Amino acid sequence: MALAPLVETPLRSRRRVDLAVKRFAGAITLGLHRVRSDEIIDMSECALLAPRLLALLPDLRILLRSLEALRRLGSVVINWLDTGPDILLCLDADLTGPDRTRMIAFARTHHVLRISAAKGTDEAELVAMLQPPVVTLSGIAVEPPPGAFLQASLAGENAIIQAVLAGLPKLTTKSRIVELYSGIGTLSFALVKQGRVEAYEGAADAVAAHVVALRKGNLAGRMSAAVRDLSRRPLLVSEMAKAAAVVLDPPYAGAGAQMKNLAAAAVPRVIYVSCNPDALATDAYALQRAGYEVRSATPIDQFPYSENLESVVVFAKP
Numbered sequence: 001m002a003l004a005p006l007v008e009t010p011l012r013s014r015r016r017v018d019l020a021v022k023r024f025a026g027a028i029t030l031g032l033h034r035v036r037s038d039e040i041i042d043m044s045e046c047a048l049l050a051p052r053l054l055a056l057l058p059d060l061r062i063l064l065r066s067l068e069a070l071r072r073l074g075s076v077v078i079n080w081l082d083t084g085p086d087i088l089l090c091l092d093a094d095l096t097g098p099d100r101t102r103m104i105a106f107a108r109t110h111h112v113l114r115i116s117a118a119k120g121t122d123e124a125e126l127v128a129m130l131q132p133p134v135v136t137l138s139g140i141a142v143e144p145p146p147g148a149f150l151q152a153s154l155a156g157e158n159a160i161i162q163a164v165l166a167g168l169p170k171l172t173t174k175s176r177i178v179e180l181y182s183g184i185g186t187l188s189f190a191l192v193k194q195g196r197v198e199a200y201e202g203a204a205d206a207v208a209a210h211v212v213a214l215r216k217g218n219l220a221g222r223m224s225a226a227v228r229d230l231s232r233r234p235l236l237v238s239e240m241a242k243a244a245a246v247v248l249d250p251p252y253a254g255a256g257a258q259m260k261n262l263a264a265a266a267v268p269r270v271i272y273v274s275c276n277p278d279a280l281a282t283d284a285y286a287l288q289r290a291g292y293e294v295r296s297a298t299p300i301d302q303f304p305y306s307e308n309l310e311s312v313v314v315f316a317k318p
Helices: 057-066 097-109 154-167 204-216 258-265 277-289
Strands: 016-024 027-033 040-042 073-080 085-091 114-119 125-129 135-137 140-142 176-180 196-201 223-227 245-248 269-274 293-301 310-316
Touching (some): 016 057, 027 057, 097 114, 140 204, 154 269, 196 204, 245 258
Parallel strands (some): 176 245, 245 269
Antiparallel strands (some): 016 027, 016 073, 073 085, 293 310
């Protein structure tokens, strides 16, 4: 097995953050949960966040304090896209007219591309869009849904893509690549330059963004993206047959129910992207039992000062 050197991503380069919010006795706590606890640690400094993202937080606290739709608990997701921030507020009550007015004013003051709000698990409501929210993925412009998953940093994203591409077998333009947990296409738009991509993702809004982007990029003949809840309806062995490679970037808990069929499909090459070493070890064991060997592993430290580690591991049949 070839173990690549650790790729270290720079401090103060994180472009995405998901913060917890609590209102208590008129004060706003905005920050991260203590490990394995419901306690929220108020954030005033962070060595990981990009400075321009961190600079939004003081005025964001003032906005949150003024919102009638925040009764007790909520969260804030900020993605810094190509030309500015995209903000999703998850609140615990209905927005009022004054709430919307204050959010629009905040967006204008801070050049926010889009600001949206959702009550609980409801669909996000667009409150203001001052510019199209766009992120470029391997040269393709994608308009992500509010709160969409992005890799934590651009440097980390690039390192993951390079490791995935390096792990592919020899392909032709007609080779079939199956991608699981494809999100908005972070890996898809790099993979499509190597073969024909079939992408599957459980979040319908992410797939919708992916489909629009691939059509605008004139990739409809070489790529497809479909909604598929892989925990409830894993891809079948027959659906992965004749694929030259399967690429997967599952959620933190791992690929779960999908692993049994993936291990049985006997695809020549499996490239697994993981941010959770424990889940990776569990899923790797299923592949090992099916006769796969580890060809290479690339560790990428996207989460300095934490126990989490991004890894790209290439499995192959001997």
